[in-house]
Amino acid sequence: MGTPAHFPLILILIISSVSAQTLIQMLPHRPQRTGDGDLFCDSWRLSVETNNAGPWMTIPAECVAFVEEYVNGDRYASDSAVVAGDSLAFARTARIAGDGRDVWVFDIDETLLSNVPYYAVNGYGSEVFNDTSFDEWVLKARAPALSASLQLYEELQGLGFQMILLTGRAEAQRNATEENLLFSGYHSWKRLILREASDIGKTAVVYKSERRAELEAQGYRIYGSSGDQWSDLLGSPMATRSFKLPNPLYHIP
């Protein structure tokens, strides 16, 4: 999902009075760490991935090492591969009309591209989002592909789907975004949709739902939608099936 740079931070701050930290203090049965890994952080991650956690600004302070190990290890790769497998299994059941209107919508950040190299030097989600430094990273255009997503992207193209890229990144970042996508191996997308000036201040749910509605009005059939944030996927209209990729680093409302 795109950069959270353009969201009303004051609103997030108000909402996040129910933040991860508060949540931890409120836990009725606080699970204990075990020798088997960090039980609490693993449950926290599940609550994030299922959208139970609600809005949050930073990961729990005690989960930095857990998140670091997760995003650099086998589990992130495995979880991403299984989501790609779910997506492909569904895609194979679709009847492609072949008129160029059968589309799959992909988010970009933490969906097609990985910003783990950025977060690795910025606290793995434990620091409040800094749009200045993140925008500098975006301009470098060197985010690697998430390999399971790149493979899925190519398999979907092979099935006859058109690729629509729908990102929270700003229109001003179009060139850097295109450069990065090509650098990391993506090609031949049908459209790359970025936030225009009139989208600034909209939540991702509103902005992305509006764009999906426009696509449908233009005759596109959105079979699948892939994103690492629930705000990539929820709202009306939705894709026939939505696929939530893992992301324990940040939350976008």
Next chain:
Amino acid sequence: MGTPAHFPLILILIISSVSAQTLIQMLPHRPQRTGDGDLFCDSWRLSVETNNAGPWMTIPAECVAFVEEYVNGDRYASDSAVVAGDSLAFARTARIAGDGRDVWVFDIDETLLSNVPYYAVNGYGSEVFNDTSFDEWVLKARAPALSASLQLYEELQGLGFQMILLTGRAEAQRNATEENLLFSGYHSWKRLILREASDIGKTAVVYKSERRAELEAQGYRIYGSSGDQWSDLLGSPMATRSFKLPNPLYHIP
């Protein structure tokens, strides 16, 4: 969520041509097991909990030991406690009007009550659902409470919420269900809603959405909804916030 006994099994069978088994065969990068636990089964569980997996009939054959260990171990308890913590943190932000119309909707099976003792002698989800033997288990009325849910239930009552229990169980099972709820420590629910004859054949999403719509039409404000199936939570109208409890044992569309 209630027993899947009353769902159109033939439909499920057709839909589940994209079943867990098919999915596994289609995985582009099949993760390998590691000494660190079963990486694939853990990713499969995440895909179920995030609703990525889509319809499925039985758990992957290779994940029986994984699921057995999960539901009997610390992780299920920890995951359940964190969901309860998420729910309570949100509930504390609600303004209770005090007119008896502020409600929280709970599913029953794998939400308030645990059927793990039944599944422990029925293959931990690896066997196709058997409504005859499950109905016998329901009539015994001895399912234990999920302890995190019981504590949450009482805390929500303490905050002034009214409890609405909305289950896929049939009206014919009302007495056994009430007996089981009281046996396991629940009390003072405002309403217990079960499937009536006219609901047989409806998916859980349709049946439960219709009941939520009726509740709203009667003036109830549904702040929260807790269920172990996405079909407990999705559909219109939805609660202000929905909370997905873990369940790797079975899927209800």
